[in-house]
Amino acid sequence: MSGCAFCLDAWADETANTTKQEREVIMISQNIQEAFNKQINAELYSSYLYLSMAACFESLNLPGFANWMKVQAREENEHAMKLFEHIVQRGGEVELESIDKPKVKWESAVEAIEDALNHEKKVTGMINDLVDLAAKENDHAAGVLLQWFVSEQVEEEANADDLLQKLKMVGTSGAPLLMLDQQVGKRE
Numbered sequence: 001m002s003g004c005a006f007c008l009d010a011w012a013d014e015t016a017n018t019t020k021q022e023r024e025v026i027m028i029s030q031n032i033q034e035a036f037n038k039q040i041n042a043e044l045y046s047s048y049l050y051l052s053m054a055a056c057f058e059s060l061n062l063p064g065f066a067n068w069m070k071v072q073a074r075e076e077n078e079h080a081m082k083l084f085e086h087i088v089q090r091g092g093e094v095e096l097e098s099i100d101k102p103k104v105k106w107e108s109a110v111e112a113i114e115d116a117l118n119h120e121k122k123v124t125g126m127i128n129d130l131v132d133l134a135a136k137e138n139d140h141a142a143g144v145l146l147q148w149f150v151s152e153q154v155e156e157e158a159n160a161d162d163l164l165q166k167l168k169m170v171g172t173s174g175a176p177l178l179m180l181d182q183q184v185g186k187r188e
């Protein structure tokens with residue numbers, strides 16, 4: 001065994017001892033921890049789904065829509081990290097699960113954005129369930145974090161719906177679609 005591995009073992013032992021002994025925060029409950037870990041997976045799946053849509057838009061020669069989806073995917077990662085940090089800060093344990101394979105092909109841009117909107121509606125339902133659970137567990141800290149997610153979901157649904165309405169207006173016609181693609185390509 002190399003010296004490095006030995007050092008790491010010693011460091012791990014020491015870290016385990018000190019972190020367990022020094023933590024005096026109000027620990028996260030088992031139920032909230034499990035639900036938050038599940039939501040981390042859902043947010044990472046959302047990220048994966050939007051990345052898959054980005055790839056599809058690249059193949060449809062719509063780089064602006066692909067950019068919109070890449071930005072969306074990045075935001076979903078940030079959502080997962082908010083939950084990750086919350087669990088860690090409250091002395092809980094993050095446990096990552098495998099991420100389901102997302103759909104890879106959509107017949108049209110409209111179909112993809114419709115899927116995105118429906119997916120956001122589903123996530124809103126998940127967030128609402130988490131709010132109910134936090135209230136049941138009397139977990140105010142989780143409740144405050146989840147209020148951020150509640151507002152974020154209003155924005156997420158509105159953004160997807162806005163894009164869908166615009167897309168339906170321009171249809172599949174060349175020039176207007178290219179103009180919309182350029183416009184959504186500006187999202188940062």
Ligand SMILES: [Fe+2]
Nearest residue numbers: 043046076079
């Ligand atoms: Fe999200």
Ligand SMILES: [Fe+2]
Nearest residue numbers: 046120123156
């Ligand atoms: Fe989202």
